[in-house]
Amino acid sequence: MxxxxxxxxxxxxxxxxLGAAASVAGMIWxxxxxxxxxxxxxxxxxxxxxxxxxxERLAAESTHSSIRGSELKISRGESKGTHEQIGxxxxxxxxxxxxxxxxxVESHDGDTIVYSSWHQISHPSPGAIxxxxxxxxxxxxxxxxxxxxxxxxxxxERGAYSPTLSLDGRVAFVRGESDTxxxxxxxxxxxxxxxxxxxxxxxxxxESARYFTYAWAGSTLIAYKALPESEAADVYAFTGxxxxxxxxxxxxxxxxxxxxxxxxVTVGRRMVEVVRVAxxxxxxxxxxxxxxVAPYDSPTTPHALMFAGSWxxxxxxxxxDIGLVVLNVRDGIKIESVLKxxxxxxxxxxxxxxxxxxxxxxxxxxxxxxxxxKEEPAYDNALVECxxxxxxxxxGTPSASRIWTRWVTNPSR
Amino acid sequence: MKRLVLxxxxxxxxxxxxxxxxxxxxxxxxxxxxLIHGSFDYNCAGSTCNSPIYRAGSGSGTNAxxxxxxxxxxxxxxxxxxxxxxGSLIQGRVWRLSDYQCSNxxxxxxxxxxxxxxxxxxxxxCGSNGGDxxxxxxxxxxxxxxxCIKIARQxxxxxxxxxxxxxxxxxxxxxxxxxxxYAQL
Numbered sequence: 001m002x003x004x005x006x007x008x009x010x011x012x013x014x015x016x017x018l019g020a021a022a023s024v025a026g027m028i029w030x031x032x033x034x035x036x037x038x039x040x041x042x043x044x045x046x047x048x049x050x051x052x053x054x055x056e057r058l059a060a061e062s063t064h065s066s067i068r069g070s071e072l073k074i075s076r077g078e079s080k081g082t083h084e085q086i087g088x089x090x091x092x093x094x095x096x097x098x099x100x101x102x103x104x105v106e107s108h109d110g111d112t113i114v115y116s117s118w119h120q121i122s123h124p125s126p127g128a129i130x131x132x133x134x135x136x137x138x139x140x141x142x143x144x145x146x147x148x149x150x151x152x153x154x155x156x157e158r159g160a161y162s163p164t165l166s167l168d169g170r171v172a173f174v175r176g177e178s179d180t181x182x183x184x185x186x187x188x189x190x191x192x193x194x195x196x197x198x199x200x201x202x203x204x205x206x207e208s209a210r211y212f213t214y215a216w217a218g219s220t221l222i223a224y225k226a227l228p229e230s231e232a233a234d235v236y237a238f239t240g241x242x243x244x245x246x247x248x249x250x251x252x253x254x255x256x257x258x259x260x261x262x263x264x265v266t267v268g269r270r271m272v273e274v275v276r277v278a279x280x281x282x283x284x285x286x287x288x289x290x291x292x293v294a295p296y297d298s299p300t301t302p303h304a305l306m307f308a309g310s311w312x313x314x315x316x317x318x319x320x321d322i323g324l325v326v327l328n329v330r331d332g333i334k335i336e337s338v339l340k341x342x343x344x345x346x347x348x349x350x351x352x353x354x355x356x357x358x359x360x361x362x363x364x365x366x367x368x369x370x371x372x373x374k375e376e377p378a379y380d381n382a383l384v385e386c387x388x389x390x391x392x393x394x395x396g397t398p399s400a401s402r403i404w405t406r407w408v409t410n411p412s413r
Numbered sequence: 414m415k416r417l418v419l420x421x422x423x424x425x426x427x428x429x430x431x432x433x434x435x436x437x438x439x440x441x442x443x444x445x446x447x448l449i450h451g452s453f454d455y456n457c458a459g460s461t462c463n464s465p466i467y468r469a470g471s472g473s474g475t476n477a478x479x480x481x482x483x484x485x486x487x488x489x490x491x492x493x494x495x496x497x498x499x500g501s502l503i504q505g506r507v508w509r510l511s512d513y514q515c516s517n518x519x520x521x522x523x524x525x526x527x528x529x530x531x532x533x534x535x536x537x538x539c540g541s542n543g544g545d546x547x548x549x550x551x552x553x554x555x556x557x558x559x560x561c562i563k564i565a566r567q568x569x570x571x572x573x574x575x576x577x578x579x580x581x582x583x584x585x586x587x588x589x590x591x592x593x594x595y596a597q598l
Binding site: 091093094095096097098099100118120124126127128129130131133134135139181183184186187226227228229230231232252268269270271289290296297303304306307319320321345346347349364368369370371372373374375376377378379381401402404 | 446447448449450473474475476477478479480481485486487488489490492500501502503509511512513514515516517518519520521522523525542543544545552553554557559560561590591593594595596597598
């Protein structure tokens with residue numbers, strides 16, 4: 001694998017980033033002229049709060065496939081209108097990645113769906129020391145499966161996770177060195193790439209590591225390589241076996257541009273950048289906080305933008321700790337809106353723009369735990385559909401925490 | 414007899430409400446609904462040994478069941494402690510935590526209690542990496558993390574940083590063998 005040391009890239013782009021940040025900060029200051037000093041990136045943004053209404057069925061469910069537990073509701077392609085059981089008896093959840101990658105991705109025509117499943121072996125005990133699990137204890141087995149319009153629902157690979165599907169039908173995922181995930185043992189593997197018919201898989205990585213395959217930007221596979229002793233990761237572009245380049249160190253992808261040429265990423269925590277897929281060049285950047293920008297604990301500027309947002313036209317949406325953030329990337333990067341999401345304590349996850357103003361996603365329901373809480377809440381979760389213009393959301397039927405309800409989307413472009 | 418039964422039940426309830434191991438130390442962390450204004454302390458079973466409460470931080474987001482976000486509420490084993498850990502991204506005085514699986518199945522891994530210092534407990538590379546060197550505590554911005562619990566390495570007052578004080582409690586009394594994360598102090 002061709003790699004670039006993080007430190008070297010940081011040195012190369014340091015001047016560019018600082019220059020760009022100063023330039024952006026300067027632009028915001030100029031824009032604020034006449035309106036008083038407004039140094040924070042979100043200071044000029046529209047602030048709002050989503051109003052939400054629970055409904056039995058979301059309008060988008062008639063045009064977008066979704067899963068609830070092991071039930072697949074197909075709303076596109078040849079099998080539109082059908083409900084099918086998938087998973088082969090396993091849970092349809094992405095235990096290894098969470099929302100770093102979608103639990104299920106669909107082909108362009110909606111006929112083929114590649115998804116994650118999970119077989120739990122040891123069950124965590126709430127309240128027990130270390131959840132009652134010992135170092136090395138088997139916890140579970142992840143798998144990657146495929147469902148198509150013929151009704152075929154099959155295992156592609158056991159001991160695998162993080163499935164992706166390109167627009168031209170290539171499947172990529174990570175194949176673990178072992179099938180079984182074990183407590184406090186790094187689950188390392190190799191990136192495998194092949195066809196959706198399950199044939200001809202080859203390894204694109206020469207070494208085993210904690211990879212997470214995210215999506216395709218054209219014929220380039222965008223994947224994370226996790227950093228040691230951390231949930232942080234570097235973002236890489238893979239173009240073939242043992243052929244890759246570092247795009248962004250210590251970064252997460254917010255979204256891929258519609259033409260697949262750029263990524264919007266968060267680098268570190270507070271830097272947001274537009275990065276060119278072809279060569280990793282930084283086209284634009286914005287700092288969320290720091291000297292001359294905003295206090296580190298500013299209550300109005302997001303402290304970080306979450307991965308797994310989406311990009312439509314010049315607009316990008318991303319979840320954050322203070323609500324849904326709408327960015328415009330037409331000339332540089334600007335925060336357009338910050339919209340609170342009451343009733344959804346962790347915001348709108350995996351927000352996916354359908355057009356300039358409509359988006360779908362999913363949300364945990366309830367409120368953040370209060371004083372005395374010593375276990376993470378088992379939030380119900382539900383599909384959501386929102387309108388940025390009217391600042392309103394409809395919320396679908398809640399599912400219990402372990403019964404994942406998610407849209408079947410595809411961040412690949 | 415009735416009183417004895419009640420006393421026994423009460424004692425059992427107290428014991429079972431917080432996991433304990435005889436003579437073992439343990440940590441508490443309170444998220445306090447903040448990424449950088451959490452609270453951390455050391456305790457031990459069997460005697461009065463509560464450390465002062467120190468400021469700490471965790472995560473870069475508030476969705477505990479996603480990578481890179483604050484640490485989930487719950488109880489964690491501490492598989493090891495090392496005063497001179499020589500990792501790639503974290504070094505020095507660290508406590509490794511057990512992996513955590515949320516009720517929705519998502520697993521959080523690579524969790525530590527740590528700071529920003531070198532393996533020899535010094536400071537290096539200050540101002541590097543865009544102003545946030547991984548082995549230097551430059552500012553309160555360093556309380557943010559990729560999911561771990563961060564304790565300050567600066568300032569040093571009376572010869573100790575918060576990290577140094579916590580480490581002194583551990584070495585002076587008993588190793589910390591588990592950590593409980595609460596929502597709010």
